[in-house]
Amino acid sequence: MSGARLEATRLHLRHAQADRDAVRDVTLAVAPGEIVALVGPNGSGKSTLLAGLAREIAPRAGRVCFDGTPLERWPRRRLARRVARLPQDPAVPEGLTVAGLVANGRHPHVAPLAAFSTRDHAAVREALAAMELGDLRTRPLETLSGGERRRAWIAMVLAQEPELLLLDEPTAALDLRHQWEVLEFLARANRERGLTIVVSLHDLEQAAGLAHRLAILHRGRLYAAGAPERCLGEEMLRDVFAVDARVGKDDGRLTLRVRGPGDPLRSL
Amino acid sequence: MNFAGIRWRTGAIVSPGPGSWTLLLAIALLGSAALAASVGAVDVSLFDALRTAWHPELELSPVLRDVRLPRVAAGAAVGAALAVAGAVLQTALRNPLADAGLVGVTAGAGLAALLAILFFPALPALVPMLAFAGGLSAVSAVVALGFRHRGLRAGPLRLVLSGVAIQAVGFAGVALLSFLYADRAPSFAAFLVGSLNGLGWRDAALVTVPTVLGLGVSALAIRPLDVLLLDDATAGGLGVSVRRARLAAATLAAWLAAAAVSVAGLVGFVGLVVPNALRLLVGPGHRALLPASALGGAALVLLADTAARTVVAPIELPVGALLALLGGPYFLVILWRKLP
Numbered sequence: 001m002s003g004a005r006l007e008a009t010r011l012h013l014r015h016a017q018a019d020r021d022a023v024r025d026v027t028l029a030v031a032p033g034e035i036v037a038l039v040g041p042n043g044s045g046k047s048t049l050l051a052g053l054a055r056e057i058a059p060r061a062g063r064v065c066f067d068g069t070p071l072e073r074w075p076r077r078r079l080a081r082r083v084a085r086l087p088q089d090p091a092v093p094e095g096l097t098v099a100g101l102v103a104n105g106r107h108p109h110v111a112p113l114a115a116f117s118t119r120d121h122a123a124v125r126e127a128l129a130a131m132e133l134g135d136l137r138t139r140p141l142e143t144l145s146g147g148e149r150r151r152a153w154i155a156m157v158l159a160q161e162p163e164l165l166l167l168d169e170p171t172a173a174l175d176l177r178h179q180w181e182v183l184e185f186l187a188r189a190n191r192e193r194g195l196t197i198v199v200s201l202h203d204l205e206q207a208a209g210l211a212h213r214l215a216i217l218h219r220g221r222l223y224a225a226g227a228p229e230r231c232l233g234e235e236m237l238r239d240v241f242a243v244d245a246r247v248g249k250d251d252g253r254l255t256l257r258v259r260g261p262g263d264p265l266r267s268l
Numbered sequence: 269m270n271f272a273g274i275r276w277r278t279g280a281i282v283s284p285g286p287g288s289w290t291l292l293l294a295i296a297l298l299g300s301a302a303l304a305a306s307v308g309a310v311d312v313s314l315f316d317a318l319r320t321a322w323h324p325e326l327e328l329s330p331v332l333r334d335v336r337l338p339r340v341a342a343g344a345a346v347g348a349a350l351a352v353a354g355a356v357l358q359t360a361l362r363n364p365l366a367d368a369g370l371v372g373v374t375a376g377a378g379l380a381a382l383l384a385i386l387f388f389p390a391l392p393a394l395v396p397m398l399a400f401a402g403g404l405s406a407v408s409a410v411v412a413l414g415f416r417h418r419g420l421r422a423g424p425l426r427l428v429l430s431g432v433a434i435q436a437v438g439f440a441g442v443a444l445l446s447f448l449y450a451d452r453a454p455s456f457a458a459f460l461v462g463s464l465n466g467l468g469w470r471d472a473a474l475v476t477v478p479t480v481l482g483l484g485v486s487a488l489a490i491r492p493l494d495v496l497l498l499d500d501a502t503a504g505g506l507g508v509s510v511r512r513a514r515l516a517a518a519t520l521a522a523w524l525a526a527a528a529v530s531v532a533g534l535v536g537f538v539g540l541v542v543p544n545a546l547r548l549l550v551g552p553g554h555r556a557l558l559p560a561s562a563l564g565g566a567a568l569v570l571l572a573d574t575a576a577r578t579v580v581a582p583i584e585l586p587v588g589a590l591l592a593l594l595g596g597p598y599f600l601v602i603l604w605r606k607l608p
Contacts, residue, residue, distance in 0.1 A: 051501070054504070055504070056501055056504055056505075076507045076509055079507065080506055080507025081507070084505055085505030086502070087499065087505075090498060090501070090502045093552050094552065095547060095551045095552045096497060096552050097553075100494075100552075101498075104494055104495055104498065104506060105506070107506045107508065112488050112491060113487070113488060157505075166505075
């Protein structure tokens, strides 16, 4: 599959006011066409790692390269044409319509004074169609339901036509149906457009169902990375998530049953 | 039925689109300009004035030529500049209450104007120029302070707080000087309340030229400003350097506001009320909001100035005071409606 690799090498990340690193010594490569899910308990560094991969936080040590070039050496707009980023819960500007939001996705592609080309209009239309937002295009965002709004944001980054998409917990605070829809849309974009996806998820079953590989974070470090069947084990659940859980299989998908707290000593 | 883009449906007005609002505002601006030109201590027939265009042997009424028209031009430019400056700043600082005062423009311009009045009384032409320079240097100081911190979160709050500090220093200087030289600064009162009284063609040029330039640049800023409506992380992901964009937007707004303040003094509330009101009509997208603000701001200042000249004629009230008088309550109504 065509596209470029995203590579983090011995990456250390620290927030502006913090006195210690939120991500420590993480080395992770994402191949073109791959879906990698970042999982881990609260505070394990998932969001921070995504921010680092999106150039939002500069590395304190180590580096992140896209297509062989460190992120900070990329001109911003050129990078934004290939890498899109959706934060966890973006603020909604009042009065902005769905179509208005999605049109912003074309920003890196359009010169400052130029009008939208037919290609730009087509990209916006396709993104709206892919997220099934055609009927809602003139509605202000604040009048939408949580699921519709999330779809509008995803449509915006789809209109950006990136080859790599970084998403922070796209299913958070959605009901089951909308969670399923978002995951289904992501899987389809990966299948049909070859979109590379790095996504942080809370639900391990969802992550295992969607991703080709899991990257499990524990206290800022990469605990394990690999195919879901390989690294979603009972020992990992005890070590990282501090639960005693059984991993099973149902209809070809991994399932999880938590039986109680893990041995607290093991998680130290 | 379709009239001026408004669809009428059995008596109820269906909300018109942004394009038709812009058209309506343009018509309102033309109307208020015509009103401002013809009404006053001497009523001038616009019909006669238009006839001089075809009949070179007729002379344009001197009242119109030397008094009304420059005042209309200056008033329209002042209104457009202040309203667009407000719209740009509100987006850039992500604060619906932002206006030129908040980033120190008015304090800087006021202090510089007062210094010019006090120490170069023989050179009244210097006042607007120094005010323009003063407004810009105050903003530069605010921006330098606000962006000094090279960390990631050098956000709008830092800029606003620096602005408040610079503003306090500037106004303290103004207060001290007007206290020490109370006898020598009579014309300064007009500057403080904001007024278009006695503006000639030179003043009109002084505000119109930088305003037109600034409006031209703001057309370039439409798409980056749209992206700045989103939060920093999203805007960064779309390829916008948020810090740089915010800095550029603040500078643009300061340029526009300084141009307006330099000839009209501290005309308040236009930058606050006009963009906020128009956002409710045309939405937050800048392709519609900036032109609408320019037209609406110009029309509002012209109407307010016409009222200021005629309500208690022959006394000419300062337009700034009148605008604040109208703007304050209007703003409260909006707030009450919007707050739960």
